[in-house]
Amino acid sequence: MSTFSESAATALQLIVSLDPVFLAIVGRSLAVSASACALACGAGLVLGAWLGVARFAGRELILTLLNTLLAIPSVVVGLMVYLLLSHSGPLGSLGWLFNFQAMVLAQAMLVLPVATALTRQAVEDAENNHGEQLRSLGAGTLMRSLLLTWDERYTLLTMLMASFGRAISEVGAVMIVGGNIDGFTRVMTTAIALETSKGDLPLALALGLILLGMVLLLNTLIALVRRWRERVEGGAAAAPASVGVLS
Amino acid sequence: MNTLIELQSAEVRFGRFQALAGVNLRIAAGESVALVGANGSGKSTLLRLLHGLIQPTAGQLQRDARATQAMLFQRPFMLRTTALNNVALGLWLRGARWADAKTQALAALARVELADKATRAARTLSGGQQQRLALARAWALQPDVLLLDEPTASLDPHAKREVEQLVAEFAAAQDERPVTVIFASHNLGQVKRLASRVIYLELGRVLADLPVKDFFDVERLRATSEAAHFFVKGETL
Numbered sequence A: 001m002s003t004f005s006e007s008a009a010t011a012l013q014l015i016v017s018l019d020p021v022f023l024a025i026v027g028r029s030l031a032v033s034a035s036a037c038a039l040a041c042g043a044g045l046v047l048g049a050w051l052g053v054a055r056f057a058g059r060e061l062i063l064t065l066l067n068t069l070l071a072i073p074s075v076v077v078g079l080m081v082y083l084l085l086s087h088s089g090p091l092g093s094l095g096w097l098f099n100f101q102a103m104v105l106a107q108a109m110l111v112l113p114v115a116t117a118l119t120r121q122a123v124e125d126a127e128n129n130h131g132e133q134l135r136s137l138g139a140g141t142l143m144r145s146l147l148l149t150w151d152e153r154y155t156l157l158t159m160l161m162a163s164f165g166r167a168i169s170e171v172g173a174v175m176i177v178g179g180n181i182d183g184f185t186r187v188m189t190t191a192i193a194l195e196t197s198k199g200d201l202p203l204a205l206a207l208g209l210i211l212l213g214m215v216l217l218l219n220t221l222i223a224l225v226r227r228w229r230e231r232v233e234g235g236a237a238a239a240p241a242s243v244g245v246l247s
Numbered sequence B: 001m002n003t004l005i006e007l008q009s010a011e012v013r014f015g016r017f018q019a020l021a022g023v024n025l026r027i028a029a030g031e032s033v034a035l036v037g038a039n040g041s042g043k044s045t046l047l048r049l050l051h052g053l054i055q056p057t058a059g060q061l062q063r064d065a066r067a068t069q070a071m072l073f074q075r076p077f078m079l080r081t082t083a084l085n086n087v088a089l090g091l092w093l094r095g096a097r098w099a100d101a102k103t104q105a106l107a108a109l110a111r112v113e114l115a116d117k118a119t120r121a122a123r124t125l126s127g128g129q130q131q132r133l134a135l136a137r138a139w140a141l142q143p144d145v146l147l148l149d150e151p152t153a154s155l156d157p158h159a160k161r162e163v164e165q166l167v168a169e170f171a172a173a174q175d176e177r178p179v180t181v182i183f184a185s186h187n188l189g190q191v192k193r194l195a196s197r198v199i200y201l202e203l204g205r206v207l208a209d210l211p212v213k214d215f216f217d218v219e220r221l222r223a224t225s226e227a228a229h230f231f232v233k234g235e236t237l
Helices: A002-016 A022-055 A059-072 A074-085 A100-137 A141-151 A153-168 A174-176 A188-198 A200-232 B043-051 B081-092 B098-111 B127-141 B159-171 B187-196 B218-224 B226-236
Strands: B003-014 B017-028 B032-036 B058-063 B069-072 B145-149 B181-186 B196-202 B205-211
Touching: A002 A200, A002 B127, A022 A059, A022 A100, A022 A153, A022 A188, A059 A100, A074 A100, A074 A174, A100 A141, A100 A153, A100 A174, A100 B069, A141 A153, A153 A200, A174 A188, A174 B058, A200 B145, B003 B043, B003 B081, B017 B043, B017 B205, B043 B058, B043 B069, B043 B181, B069 B127, B069 B181, B069 B205, B081 B098, B081 B127, B098 B127, B127 B159, B145 B159, B159 B181, B159 B187, B181 B226, B187 B218, B196 B226, B205 B218, B205 B226, B218 B226
Parallel strands: B032 B181, B032 B196, B069 B145, B145 B181
Antiparallel strands: B003 B017, B003 B058, B196 B205
């Protein structure tokens, strides 16, 4: 217990003193996850909105595949991206492996199914409830997917936050494709894993506290969005997704 | 009179469930037709079929291609934007420029006495106001045929009266064009007040199709359909 207290005190000191190594790791984590989220959520919104409204042969198969990808372990994504970017892989010539870009790509691939599935669910529910009325007004498939995506923007905002939570808290994929290189590809989760194995608990704990703080901040933002939405629109909002620390 | 919609032996199936069977119907311009029947009798399916939201699985549906339609639902869907934008959207989707659509939408809002709520978020309006808003959205489209699926079913008596009055005005005056109104209702008083013709449905079949006067004539209705007579008797007890 005393080790934990001492580690916690040192961790707080690291945070308060704005240790440059510590800040660099936090900054890199935010940059990687924000870039990955921007890419994955952009693509996920388009794909999910289309899947939510369009009806075509093979759609069920795509949805089953998508739901399966939701449960894909981050280390498997890391392995796939590693094979893709390794020297003998199809994208090896890009030279991204053990670089920032590789970590962004891995996290984007991890988040894409989450963003697509959550968008698809929100838009499809809206289509089932209101699509007929929009069709009655003259809206075709594309227009309905655009209008319903816009209409579900608050739900989708929570999807963005949930996606960011998924990205920033994963460790397996960035460890494999980034290599956890000090000062270069070391991010919060990989640093926590390394420092814990070395026995340097204060840094690991400080990073863990920051990570938890971020997840707490995201969940607070989600709750605030929900409350604001209820106040502005007068009706109860559907319970949005919450963010948790994932593997 | 000019026939706007015609159904010949129309059937609608949802998987194994037969929602409509052998429906023959001809609706002329200017008619006000009420669809009555118990829950699950096929009223809403028939409205959707007449509006073109679903297609018959057998038989034929013919609609006058020149006649424009608008439909009101029991619970109108409003986008998360202002009342004005919601009304303008319908016009914009049918090809109007956004600025023109907003001007026309404002005029339509004035007709349902919601001009002062134009900038309010549509979803913050009461149920009755939202139904009037939906009516304004339909009004703005200047349809030849207005279809209504139990438009007052979930409203309080006051809002019910307001909406009913607006529907009557809608049917009576659209720049001297005859407007055809087809509505589903459980409210026989409303049917008496608004309809010129009543169609009684049971298990997807039309069992009675009579002028409103004859529908509420006990002997005439009994002679046409014992089931329809039983339904009306039950509803008016």
